[in-house]
Amino acid sequence: MAEGSKLLGVAALALVVWSWSAIVAESGLGVNWGTVSLHKLSPSTVVDLLKFNNIQKVKLFDADPDVLKSLMGTGIQLMVGIPNEMLSLLSSSTVASDLWVRQNVSRYIVKGGVDIRYVAVGNEPFLASYSGEFQSYVVPALMNLQQSLAKANLAGVVKLVVPCNADAYESSLPSQGAFRPELTQIMTQIVSFLNSNGSPFVVNIYPFLSLYGNSDFPQDYAFFEGTNHAVTDGPNVYYNAFDGNFDTLVAALSKIGYGQMPIIIGEVGWPTDGAVSANLTAARAFNQGLINHILSNKGTPLRPDVPPIDIYLFSLLDEGAKSIMPGNFERHWGIFSFDGQAKYPLNLGLGHRLLKNAKDVQYLPSRWCVANPSRDLSGVANHIRIACSVADCTTLNYGGSCNAIGAKGNISYAFNSYYQLQKQDSKSCDFDGLGMITFLDPSIGHCRFLVGVTGSNSSSFNLHIVTLATVRSSSTTLLMHQLPEFGALSPKPKWPSGGWLEKTCHHGLCQNHFDKARIPMFQEPKILLKQFTTLLSTWVKSSANSTTTWEVRQWRIGV
Ligand SMILES: *[C@@H]1O[C@H](CO)[C@@H](O)[C@H](O)[C@H]1NC(C)=O
Ligand SMILES: *[C@@H]1O[C@H](CO)[C@@H](O)[C@H](O)[C@H]1NC(C)=O
Ligand SMILES: *[C@@H]1O[C@H](CO)[C@@H](O)[C@H](O)[C@H]1NC(C)=O
Ligand SMILES: *[C@@H]1O[C@H](CO)[C@@H](O)[C@H](O)[C@H]1NC(C)=O
Ligand SMILES: *[C@@H]1O[C@H](CO)[C@@H](O)[C@H](O)[C@H]1NC(C)=O
Numbered sequence: 001m002a003e004g005s006k007l008l009g010v011a012a013l014a015l016v017v018w019s020w021s022a023i024v025a026e027s028g029l030g031v032n033w034g035t036v037s038l039h040k041l042s043p044s045t046v047v048d049l050l051k052f053n054n055i056q057k058v059k060l061f062d063a064d065p066d067v068l069k070s071l072m073g074t075g076i077q078l079m080v081g082i083p084n085e086m087l088s089l090l091s092s093s094t095v096a097s098d099l100w101v102r103q104n105v106s107r108y109i110v111k112g113g114v115d116i117r118y119v120a121v122g123n124e125p126f127l128a129s130y131s132g133e134f135q136s137y138v139v140p141a142l143m144n145l146q147q148s149l150a151k152a153n154l155a156g157v158v159k160l161v162v163p164c165n166a167d168a169y170e171s172s173l174p175s176q177g178a179f180r181p182e183l184t185q186i187m188t189q190i191v192s193f194l195n196s197n198g199s200p201f202v203v204n205i206y207p208f209l210s211l212y213g214n215s216d217f218p219q220d221y222a223f224f225e226g227t228n229h230a231v232t233d234g235p236n237v238y239y240n241a242f243d244g245n246f247d248t249l250v251a252a253l254s255k256i257g258y259g260q261m262p263i264i265i266g267e268v269g270w271p272t273d274g275a276v277s278a279n280l281t282a283a284r285a286f287n288q289g290l291i292n293h294i295l296s297n298k299g300t301p302l303r304p305d306v307p308p309i310d311i312y313l314f315s316l317l318d319e320g321a322k323s324i325m326p327g328n329f330e331r332h333w334g335i336f337s338f339d340g341q342a343k344y345p346l347n348l349g350l351g352h353r354l355l356k357n358a359k360d361v362q363y364l365p366s367r368w369c370v371a372n373p374s375r376d377l378s379g380v381a382n383h384i385r386i387a388c389s390v391a392d393c394t395t396l397n398y399g400g401s402c403n404a405i406g407a408k409g410n411i412s413y414a415f416n417s418y419y420q421l422q423k424q425d426s427k428s429c430d431f432d433g434l435g436m437i438t439f440l441d442p443s444i445g446h447c448r449f450l451v452g453v454t455g456s457n458s459s460s461f462n463l464h465i466v467t468l469a470t471v472r473s474s475s476t477t478l479l480m481h482q483l484p485e486f487g488a489l490s491p492k493p494k495w496p497s498g499g500w501l502e503k504t505c506h507h508g509l510c511q512n513h514f515d516k517a518r519i520p521m522f523q524e525p526k527i528l529l530k531q532f533t534t535l536l537s538t539w540v541k542s543s544a545n546s547t548t549t550w551e552v553r554q555w556r557i558g559v
Contacts (some may be wrong), residue, residue: 029291029348030057030077031316031335034268035064038320038392038421039338039453041358043070046317049340049358052078054350061123063104071114072440079106079161079266079312084134084140087122091140094147101148105158116158121145124204126183138162139189146197159199162190163266166205166245169252173233174302177251186417188256193351195258200309203249204267207241208286211277212327217241219277224289242268242290247302267314269335272343274328276399280446284344287335295349313552320392328394339453340362362454369429370412370421372436377411383431391417395536397445402447412442413442415447420452431514496506500512 033046041049047070050058059079060067069077082090082100092099108114121142125134138342138524142160142250168187179187194201206340207222218229224240238244246263253261270286272276290311299306318334337343347353371377387393393414395402402413415435422428430436442449 008072014257016086027058028310029055029294029350030059030079030268030310030312032059032061032096032314033067033145033316034061034319034322035067036319036321037317037338039450041317041338041340041453042363044279045340045358045361047074047076048360049073049336049356050074050316052356052359053348053352055348056350057312058316059118059120061120067105068108068114072108073112077116078116079120080116081120081123081163082145083120084125084130087125087134087141090121090144091137094144097144097148098151101152101154105149105154106152109154109157118159118161118199118202119145119149120163120202121160123163125162126168126180126186127165128167128180132182135183135186136144139186142190142193146193149426151248159197159204161194161199161264161266163202163204166203166249166257168203169249169311171248172245173231174238175233175251177248178255179252184256185455187252191253191258191261194263199289200262200264201249201253202264202266203246204314205242205245205265207245208266208270208277208329209326210241212275212329217248222291223282223285225285230372238301240289240293242293243300243329247300250300250302263308263433264306265311268311269314269333271329271332272334273332274324274330274397274399275392278329278332278399279401280344283335284346292348292494304321324394328397328400328433331392331394364420364424364452364454366439366441366451367424367524368412368438368440368442368449369415369424369435370409371406371415371433375434377408377434380411380431380434381433384411387414387418387431391421393417402444405444405447409442409447410445414446414447416442420450423452423454431434 032049038375043066049454051074055077056075057077058071061081062083063080068078068080081386084199086100090100105116109116122138126139142162145160146155149158149160166185167180169177169179178184188507191201193199197340211219212219216228220227220240221229221231222241224242227239231244236247246265249263250259253259268290270283272280272283292306294311297305313335315333315335317333317336317340318338319330320338322330326331334357335343335346336358339361342355342357345354348355371380382392391414394400396405396410396413397403402409403414405413411434415429415431418427419429419435419437424436
């Protein structure tokens with residue numbers, strides 16, 4: 001009987017989903033276009049790249065006007081995002097939500113405008129490491145924005161969604177899936193809201209992180225090529241982590257009464273650098289396996305023949321300015337490198353057998369900055385520290401593509417990364433006479449010494465600005481944190497015994513605010529200062545005591 005009714009449920013589900021998708025969206029493959037880059041291609045170059053590759057669906061993390069303008073008239077279907085930091089305001093003010101909709105949605109929905117289909121309200125706002133910080137804002141913000149959309153006559157066109165991390169639910173077996181207990185009520189509210197508006201549930205699923213974070217995780221279960229570690233769950237057998245995770249969500253949704261909720265995969269992918277398991281072979285195997293699996297329309301044991309409505313690969317391009325709190329791999333998720341070049345062969349199932357590279361990329365001249373071989377390099381540590389605190393040197397670390405290039409190679413790599421970031425300003429290759437410019441590409445094997453692009457000068461705007469917070473407390477040493485990466489200072493700041501500050505840094509400040517929140521690190525210095533000051537004062541109020549004093553200062557470094 002139970003089996004019978006389950007089968008019935010599944011058949012009904014298939015009908016509901018297909019009719020839904022026929023009306024609202026075509027099932028398909030899209031990409032996340034994040035812009036936390038050090039070397040930004042111009043938006044029009046990126047849009048051309050999307051077009052060459054027949055990519056029809058794009059997800060953004062904000063509503064950057066330059067990006068939105070570049071998508072006008074392209075017919076590309078868009079999900080725009082609202083950063084978590086804006087949820088508080090949007091939850092408390094209908095004026096603010098009206099304004100957000102007017103400025104970031106309505107004005108683009110015109111003839112020859114942008115095909116905005118979804119607005120993502122927050123990005124993984126329930127992430128466990130946020131400790132509930134954004135939790136109470138999500139539903140009120142949804143309500144306000146829905147009303148604002150209705151006022152603008154867009155409620156039928158633009159759907160609100162809430163991308164959730166897969167850590168919103170848990171279970172050892174898919175069929176036992178349930179939302180985290182403290183989220184059950186809010187998830188029920190949200191899913192009921194989504195359901196009444198014809199919106200799908202959006203989830204981000206990362207088998208890579210399961211493998212990276214857990215040495216017991218069976219590697220072959222992360223991929224799609226068969227496994228010796230299949231998971232048997234009653235009558236169902238799972239051969240890959242993606243399906244298992246997806247069905248855990250399906251079960252969690254069933255448990256709160258919405259087992260038929262359509263699902264979109266908001267982020268899924270595999271990085272290519274910055275960890276041993278992050279490499280070209282693995283990324284290609286995962287992404288191609290995933291795409292073939294989805295396009296086979298097989299679905300999963302709990303949703304046979306009903307694949308997710310859409311999946312958005314994470315990510316289109318590498319983003320060299322992302323926080324590396326989660327790991328060095330964080331800057332290497334792109335299927336294309338920062339300059340729009342395909343990293344590996346991939347058939348997206350959109351008409352081309354291989355990825356097509358970006359065209360007409362404007363590179364800086366072919367020259368590099370390297371360590372001067374005729375100089376004594378023993379005093380170079382400080383230069384490397386500063387260079388790598390603003391430029392990206394993540395590939396040098398263990399598991400990275402440049403980890404084995406030797407001590408001198410390391411120095412040259414750091415020098416060059418900084419030099420390219422400074423748009424090859426000759427002063428930026430000085431390093432007290434230890435650097436020199438070369439016209440021979442110093443790349444070695446898989447380790448690529450990059451040449452910057454000239455796409456836009458916005459990211460070089462304040463690269464010389466460093467923000468430091470100094471915290472003193474009666475019994476402890478002077479503590480310093482440097483943006484963008486706290487603790488990147490060398491020698492490492494001394495933590496007080498017990499490590500409270502470090503813990504706060506990981507789980508409070510850094511993780512919450514500079515990693516997942518996607519605050520661009522090189523934005524207007526005054527804004528950064530203000531945000532950071534607010535963060536720190538909140539932290540001091542909640543975690544420190546009256547013996548603690550603190551200040552935040554910014555100054556220029558380098559040239
Ligand atoms: C529109 O979106 C942008 C980018 O996310 C944001 O900076 C801006 O504040 C938004 N506009 C309003 C009125 O909230
Ligand atoms: C690439 O990653 C896979 C797992 O993700 C690993 O098994 C393999 O050893 C890695 N390859 C190299 C060359 O490191
Ligand atoms: C190069 O730098 C990386 C990262 O700091 C380090 O792991 C590696 O050991 C260095 N190589 C040499 C030869 O010093
Ligand atoms: C690039 O620099 C020029 C001159 O400094 C400035 O006018 C322009 O607004 C900048 N462009 C961007 C995208 O920041
Ligand atoms: C205040 O905080 C410091 C640093 O954690 C600690 O050493 C000190 O004992 C605290 N004082 C009180 C009264 O809690």
